[in-house]
Amino acid sequence: MAVTVKFVETLDEVKGIKVLHDQNLKENLTPEQQAAQGFVTFKYTLEFLTAIQKVYPSVIAVDEGCVVGYALVVIPEIKHLHPLINDFVDQLADFSYAGRPLNELSFCLVGQLCVAQSHTGQGLVQRMYNAYRDEHSARYDYLITDVDEKNPRSLRAHEKSGFQVIGTVKHQESSWTLVLWDWKNS
Numbered sequence: 001m002a003v004t005v006k007f008v009e010t011l012d013e014v015k016g017i018k019v020l021h022d023q024n025l026k027e028n029l030t031p032e033q034q035a036a037q038g039f040v041t042f043k044y045t046l047e048f049l050t051a052i053q054k055v056y057p058s059v060i061a062v063d064e065g066c067v068v069g070y071a072l073v074v075i076p077e078i079k080h081l082h083p084l085i086n087d088f089v090d091q092l093a094d095f096s097y098a099g100r101p102l103n104e105l106s107f108c109l110v111g112q113l114c115v116a117q118s119h120t121g122q123g124l125v126q127r128m129y130n131a132y133r134d135e136h137s138a139r140y141d142y143l144i145t146d147v148d149e150k151n152p153r154s155l156r157a158h159e160k161s162g163f164q165v166i167g168t169v170k171h172q173e174s175s176w177t178l179v180l181w182d183w184k185n186s
Helices: 011-023 031-037 046-053 076-081 083-094 124-136 152-160
Strands: 004-007 059-063 066-074 107-115 142-148 164-171 174-182
Touching (some): 011 059, 011 107, 046 066, 076 083, 083 107, 083 164, 107 124, 124 142
Parallel strands (some): 107 142
Antiparallel strands (some): 004 059, 164 174
């Protein structure tokens, strides 16, 4: 059966995101696994994941009823739900794109992107981001996220999907590459 890319509809799908999230948390992987398959860094609770679905459902990839990929949809107006997202959104005021401060642009955010190791290399990142764009580009001109600088695999996947590097932000003790996908000009 083919992998389906869709938007979250049920609590079981949110729980599937949480399972995949926990399996791929940096702290749960060896350095070798991190280098080979990438990782996610921000730690999210089931309550947070459930809350953000009420604003805009996240994009998921499902294979035989199992969530094998996700792209969390986050907007600046809900930054208060997570301290790291709050910090990230606040830092955007320090950057610009096309001569305009980012915090003045019409954008949404990727709260996190993950694909199960068993499903990497199948084009799911591009398919999920295309679904994201198709759903949200009428409301927003840009999609913004950041990638842990220790995760070059993720940065390559983002650049392949159309994102461009526009700066570096700091979270806790780490540096992150700030990337933007210009939906108006793609």
